[in-house]
Amino acid sequence: MKLAAFLSDWRRTEDTLERIKADKLGVILVGNGIYHAVVKEGGKESPVLSKAGAVFYALSDDLDTRGYTAANVHSKVKVVSYADIVDLITNEYEKTAWL
DSSP states (O other): OEEEEEEOOOSOOHHHHHHOOOSEEEEEEOGGGGHHHHOOBTTBOOGGGGOTTEEEEEEHHHHHHTTOOGGGSOTTEEEEOHHHHHHIIIIIOSEEEEO
16 A cells, blocks of 8 residues: 555654555655654654655645745655645555544
8 A cells, every 4th residue: 555644743643653554655744744854852853754664745835834944854855845745645645644
């Protein structure tokens, strides 16, 4: 299964991600979820970004709204637009989930 999981909150969700079993997993950071892509705690990246085999995306509009640019985003995360997300969920992933 190819799964796109939307992550919209800053709360700890790495446990949930670790339980997801998918052939291909895309984690789309939206809303306050974008903080996983830009904020370091104690000099370390968010544990969410440690999900092995996952591809990470952050919505550009939500970065802009919170005062961040693509330059602030972790190198593991690709910045995408709404149109890109539509393409991802219609062409790359079979199912979607909201975490």
